[in-house]
Amino acid sequence: MFYREAGQYKTSYAADQALLPILQDRIGLLMILVAVFVLIPLIATDFFLSAIMIPFLVFALAAIGLNVLTGYAGQLSLGSGAFMGVGAYACYKLTTLFPDVNIIVHILLSGFFAAIAGMVFGLPSLRIKGLYLAITTLAAQFFLEWCFIRIPWLYNFNDSGAIEVPGRKLLGISITGPLATPTVRYLVILTIVAVMTLLAANVLRGRIGRSWMMIRDMDIAAELMGIRPLYAKLSAFAFSSYYCGVAGALLVFCWLGSAEVEAFDINHSFLILFMVIIGGMGSLLGCFLGAAFIWVLPIVIRAVPSALGIDMLAATTEHISNIVIGILIIFFLIVEPHGLARLWQIAKEKLRTWPFPYATT
Amino acid sequence: MELLQQIFVLPFVDMVSMPDFLIQVVWEGFVAGVLYALIALGFVLIYKASGVFNFAQGIMVVFAAMALVGIHDMGAPAWLALLLTIALMGLLAITIERVVLRKLVNQHEAILLMATIGLTLVLKGVGELVFGGGTKSMITEELGLPTGSSDWEVFGGIVIFQHIDIAAAVIAILMVATLAVFFSKTRIGRALRAVADDHQAALSVGISLHQIWAIVWFASGIVALVTGIMWGARSDVSFALEIIALKALAVLILGGFTSIPGAIIGGLMVGIGEKLFEVYWGPIFGGGTEAWFAYVLALIFLLFRPQGLFGERIIERV
Amino acid sequence: MTVADAAVADSDVADAGTAVERNELLSVENVSLSFGGVKAITDISFNILEGEIRAIIGPNGAGKTSMLNVINGFYHPQEGSITFRGKKRRRMKPYQAAASGIARTFQNVALFKGMSTLDNIMSGRSLKMKRGLFWQLLHVGPARNEEIEHRQRVEEIIDFLEIAAIRKQPVGKLPYGLQKRVELGRAMAMDPDLLLLDEPMAGMNLEEKEDMSRFILDLNTEFGITVALIEHDMGVVMDLADRVVVLDYGKKIADGTPAEVQANQDVIDAYLGVAR
Numbered sequence: 028m029f030y031r032e033a034g035q036y037k038t039s040y041a042a043d044q045a046l047l048p049i050l051q052d053r054i055g056l057l058m059i060l061v062a063v064f065v066l067i068p069l070i071a072t073d074f075f076l077s078a079i080m081i082p083f084l085v086f087a088l089a090a091i092g093l094n095v096l097t098g099y100a101g102q103l104s105l106g107s108g109a110f111m112g113v114g115a116y117a118c119y120k121l122t123t124l125f126p127d128v129n130i131i132v133h134i135l136l137s138g139f140f141a142a143i144a145g146m147v148f149g150l151p152s153l154r155i156k157g158l159y160l161a162i163t164t165l166a167a168q169f170f171l172e173w174c175f176i177r178i179p180w181l182y183n184f185n186d187s188g189a190i191e192v193p194g195r196k197l198l199g200i201s202i203t204g205p206l207a208t209p210t211v212r213y214l215v216i217l218t219i220v221a222v223m224t225l226l227a228a229n230v231l232r233g234r235i236g237r238s239w240m241m242i243r244d245m246d247i248a249a250e251l252m253g254i255r256p257l258y259a260k261l262s263a264f265a266f267s268s269y270y271c272g273v274a275g276a277l278l279v280f281c282w283l284g285s286a287e288v289e290a291f292d293i294n295h296s297f298l299i300l301f302m303v304i305i306g307g308m309g310s311l312l313g314c315f316l317g318a319a320f321i322w323v324l325p326i327v328i329r330a331v332p333s334a335l336g337i338d339m340l341a342a343t344t345e346h347i348s349n350i351v352i353g354i355l356i357i358f359f360l361i362v363e364p365h366g367l368a369r370l371w372q373i374a375k376e377k378l379r380t381w382p383f384p385y386a387t388t
Numbered sequence: 389m390e391l392l393q394q395i396f397v398l399p400f401v402d403m404v405s406m407p408d409f410l411i412q413v414v415w416e417g418f419v420a421g422v423l424y425a426l427i428a429l430g431f432v433l434i435y436k437a438s439g440v441f442n443f444a445q446g447i448m449v450v451f452a453a454m455a456l457v458g459i460h461d462m463g464a465p466a467w468l469a470l471l472l473t474i475a476l477m478g479l480l481a482i483t484i485e486r487v488v489l490r491k492l493v494n495q496h497e498a499i500l501l502m503a504t505i506g507l508t509l510v511l512k513g514v515g516e517l518v519f520g521g522g523t524k525s526m527i528t529e530e531l532g533l534p535t536g537s538s539d540w541e542v543f544g545g546i547v548i549f550q551h552i553d554i555a556a557a558v559i560a561i562l563m564v565a566t567l568a569v570f571f572s573k574t575r576i577g578r579a580l581r582a583v584a585d586d587h588q589a590a591l592s593v594g595i596s597l598h599q600i601w602a603i604v605w606f607a608s609g610i611v612a613l614v615t616g617i618m619w620g621a622r623s624d625v626s627f628a629l630e631i632i633a634l635k636a637l638a639v640l641i642l643g644g645f646t647s648i649p650g651a652i653i654g655g656l657m658v659g660i661g662e663k664l665f666e667v668y669w670g671p672i673f674g675g676g677t678e679a680w681f682a683y684v685l686a687l688i689f690l691l692f693r694p695q696g697l698f699g700e701r702i703i704e705r706v
Numbered sequence: 707m708t709v710a711d712a713a714v715a716d717s718d719v720a721d722a723g724t725a726v727e728r729n730e731l732l733s734v735e736n737v738s739l740s741f742g743g744v745k746a747i748t749d750i751s752f753n754i755l756e757g758e759i760r761a762i763i764g765p766n767g768a769g770k771t772s773m774l775n776v777i778n779g780f781y782h783p784q785e786g787s788i789t790f791r792g793k794k795r796r797r798m799k800p801y802q803a804a805a806s807g808i809a810r811t812f813q814n815v816a817l818f819k820g821m822s823t824l825d826n827i828m829s830g831r832s833l834k835m836k837r838g839l840f841w842q843l844l845h846v847g848p849a850r851n852e853e854i855e856h857r858q859r860v861e862e863i864i865d866f867l868e869i870a871a872i873r874k875q876p877v878g879k880l881p882y883g884l885q886k887r888v889e890l891g892r893a894m895a896m897d898p899d900l901l902l903l904d905e906p907m908a909g910m911n912l913e914e915k916e917d918m919s920r921f922i923l924d925l926n927t928e929f930g931i932t933v934a935l936i937e938h939d940m941g942v943v944m945d946l947a948d949r950v951v952v953l954d955y956g957k958k959i960a961d962g963t964p965a966e967v968q969a970n971q972d973v974i975d976a977y978l979g980v981a982r
Contacts, residue, residue: 040854040861103498155690158441158501158645162637163690166683177674229845233853234835236842237821241829244818251778252896253804253833262839293631297505304502309820346513353509360503361491 114272141272421659
C-alpha cells in the first residue's frame, strides 16, 4: 500500500538507471541520512558511538571492499585483514613522515598502498581460480602479517611493536589521538564511509562494475566479449584493497587509537568474510546489514545473560557467540544464500502488495 | 654482494658442513610433513567423495583430540575414551550430513565451502564450551604409544629420533595403505569413487549418496582423530591449533585436491621445505618464516601448475 | 545496406545457385587442431563471404564447435591460419577476436546468470564503452551519457528481438528459448561483422525455431551481419543458408550451396538420411 511504484513512470533512461528509482526508497534513504548525521550524534551515548556505530562503519567499509572482490568480481579472498593492515601502517608512516599534511589526506592516500599490495597479490588470479585463489590470498595474509612484525621501520622501531596514533586536527578540532571525542570521530568516519559508498555504487552500476560481474559469472564468455581478464581482475583487487586499506587506516586512527598486528590477523579476515556472506554477496546494502549483524550480535549475546540475571564468563559468551554465528551462517546458506540483502528485497516485494497477502504485483 | 652470498651460498655450506644437523632438520620436517599430510588426507577424502572442500577439517582434528583428552579427564580409561571419541566422530558425521550437506546438495561449491567455514565456528564454540579452551596434554602413554627417543650416531654427530615420531610415520603409512586398498578393492570404496565422479549417475545405479557421505565424513573424522593424537603427542593441544591446519590447504595445492598420494607428497614437501627454509634461510629474514613459507610455495607452484602436482588438468569446455 | 543489396540477398536465399559478387570476410586455411592425441580438426579450409549466411553442419563430434572456437581465438590450431578482413593470424586471444568484430553464441547458453537481460545485452557493449575510472566514480556526466547512448542501442536490439517484457528479469529464471534469444541479443550488441551461432535452435519447438530463423534472417538483411551457424535442423539450414560446409570426423567433406550439398553422395552417406 505504501510501497508501490504505481504512478512513477520513468521517462528517460537516466531515470530508469538511477541508484534509487523508487520515490519511497529515496525518502527512506533521506530519513536514514538525517538519522545518522543529525539524530545519532545528538542523542547517542559515547559508548554507543565508540563501541557500536564506529566499528560498524569501519567494518562496513571493509566489507564493501571484500564484497566488491568476492561478491561482484567473484574472486574469493581471505586476505582482507592484511590489506586493512597495509592501509593502517601506510597511514601511520605517512603521518609520522609528513605530520603537517592533513590526516584525512593521509587516510585517503594510504588506500593506494593497499591497492598496490592488492594488485601484486592479485596477480595469481590471472591463472588461478576459485578455491586455489582463496588459498593464495592466505599467502598474502600471512606474509603481510609477518612483514608488519618483522619490518620495524613500519612501526617506527617502537619497542612494543604497536603503532600509537598521534593527535591530529582538522579545522582546529581534534579528530585523532586521545583528545578526539567520539562524536567527532564518528562524524569523520561517517562522512568518509558515506562518500565512498556512493562512489562504489557508481562504479558498480557502470562499465567497470559490469565487467567485474561478467568475470564472476562466466569469465570465458566475458573474454570472448572483449573483457580483458587482466584489467578486470586486477582492477577488482585494486579497488577492493583500496577500500580495505582506508578502512584499516580508519580503524587505527579514528577508532582504536593504536593497534598491534593482531588487529589485522586471519580472524579479522574471516570476520569480514562472514559479514559479506550473511549480509549478501553482490549487494552494497548487504555490507551494512552484515556488518551490523556480525558486530552487534556478540554484544547482544553478551548482554542477554546479564539482562536475565545469569552470571556468565566473558569467554563463555564468546563461545556461544561463535556457535550462534556459525549456525546462522549455515542457516543462511541453506535458506537464502544471498543473505540478508535478499531477505530485505523479498520483504520489499511483500510490502508492495501489502495488505493483500495473495496478490501479485 | 654479501646478501647474495648469504642467500645462495652460505646456507648450502652450512648444510654440508654439519650433515648430522641437516639430517635432524630434515627428519623434523618429515615428521611435521607427515602430520600436514594426514590433515590433507582428511580433506582429500571428503573432496573426492562429495566435492565439498571441508574447511572444518582442521578444527575436526583439534576437536577430536580435545574430545579424547576431555573424556579421559572425565574419568574414562584410555580405551573407552578412544571408543567414545570414535563414536562421537561418527555421530558428528551423521549430523553434518543430515543437517548441512543434505540441505545444500545442488549448491555451488563456494557455498558449501562457506558452510564448512560456518561449521568450523560451531565446532570451535561447542568444543571450547564442553571441553574447555585451555591447553591439554595428549594421553600418549595411556594409549600405548611409544615414548622416549633413540640416538643414531652418524657423520660424526648425533641425530635424535623420537619414538613417537617414528610411530606417527608408521601409522600414517598404514592408514594410507588401508585407505588405498579400501578405495580400490571394496564395494563401498567403489561406491565412493562413483559418487566422486558423478552424483546423479551414482544415484541412478542405486548408491545412496547420503550413506556414502556419512561414511566418508566418518572416515575423515577417524583420520582427524589419529592426526590429533599424533599431533598432541608432540605438543599440547588447544583450540588455537586450528590455524596450523590452514597449512594443509597449501599442501592440497601442491598435491592436488583429489589425490591421496598427492596429499602425502605435498605434505612432506611443505613440512621439509619450511623447516629447511626456516633453519638455513630464516635468520637472514629475522625468523618466523614458517608462518608464510608454505603458502608462498603453493602460490609459486600454482603459477606454473594450476592444478597441483597430481591434480586433474582443468579443461574448460564452452 | 542498399535496397539493391537487400533485394539480392533476398533472392539469393530463395534461389540457390545465383552468383553474387561478395568479398571474402573470413578464410580458414588448412587448419588442424588436436587435443593431446585426439585430432579434432584435420586440414580444413573454407571461406565465409561478406553478408552471407554460412552453415556448418555435420554429425556430432565432427568438430563444428571446435571450428568456431578456433575462429574465435579460444582454441589455437596446431597448423593453419585464419584470415579475417585481410589480416592473417594463427594465434589470437579471444578478446582480440571480439575487438576485430567477431561475436558468437554458445551451444550451452553462456549468459551471465547473475545479471538481468538488460545488463547481459549491455555487457555486449563493453568494448565500445571507454569512459575511465574517474568518470565512472562520478557517474553523472560523461559516464552516464555514455551509458544512456549505449542503452539506446541496446533497446533497439531488445525491440528487434521482442524481449522488452523481460528486460529486468534475471536471466537465470528465463525459459531456455528466451535465454537463447537474449544471448543472440548480447552477441548483436557487439555490432559484429561476423556472428558465429552455435546451434541457436537447439531444444526449441517449431514456433520458437521460426521466430529465431526470422531474427537471424532479419539481422543478416537489416543489420548486414555475416552469419556462420552450426545447426542440425536440415530444414532451417536449407532455408536460411546461402552456402553450406559439411564436416565429418574433423574433415571437410562438402562445400557449396544447400542444393549442391544435399545432392552430394558423401554427405548423404555420412549424415543425411532422407533429404527434406
